Amino acid sequence: IPEIRENLSSLEEGPVTSSARILDRFFNDYRNEVEAHFEYEEQTVFPYIRGLVHGVHTEGYSIEQFEENHSNIEDKLEDLKNILIKYLPGEVPAEELNRTLFNVFLLEDDLGRHALIEDKVLVPYVMQLEENHG
Numbered sequence: 272i273p274e275i276r277e278n279l280s281s282l283e284e285g286p287v288t289s290s291a292r293i294l295d296r297f298f299n300d301y302r303n304e305v306e307a308h309f310e311y312e313e314q315t316v317f318p319y320i321r322g323l324v325h326g327v328h329t330e331g332y333s334i335e336q337f338e339e340n341h342s343n344i345e346d347k348l349e350d351l352k353n354i355l356i357k358y359l360p361g362e363v364p365a366e367e368l369n370r371t372l373f374n375v376f377l378l379e380d381d382l383g384r385h386a387l388i389e390d391k392v393l394v395p396y397v398m399q400l401e402e403n404h405g
Contacts, residue, residue, distance in 0.1 A: 272302055275378060278371035282363045294354055301347050305382075308344055320393075323400040334397040345386060348379050 279298055316337050319329055352375055359368055 272305065272378065275371065275374045276302070278367070278374055282359065282367055282371060294351075294359070297351060297354060301344075301351060304347065305344050320397055320400070323397065323404060326404065328401070328404040333401060334394055338394060345379065345382055348375065348382065351375060352379070 276298065279294060282294075315332075316334075319332055319334075322329055352372065355368065355372055355375065
């Protein structure tokens with residue numbers, strides 16, 4: 272995310288267009304959403320799981336709540352790619368745009384792996400722990 276922020280900053284160093292301003296605002300909102308996602312995991316989900324591992328079931332919370340509130344940050348990353356591809360090619364040097372897109376694709380891959388691990392490993396494991404402590 273910091274590399275993409277740096278890439279976008281370099282794209283905006285030329286004449287600031289309305290596309291660049293929209294892109295900047297969109298990315299800042301996206302970054303805040305990703306940070307909130309990870310903070311929620313660190314502050315709520317992981318302590319809950321640690322408790323279950325140690326035999327403590329926190330009443331009033333379940334991994335289902337995590338799944339229900341699990342924002343799909345991958346969809347917004349797809350929107351970012353579309354904005355970059357659709358609105359900026361004529362406004363910025365191709366090399367800078369390609370570097371930015373490459374970093375967005377890398378982030379997309381990382382987040383896809385993150386979501387896959389959550390959905391296929393973490394959530395089923397925690398559901399099993401909940402059943403054992405239910």
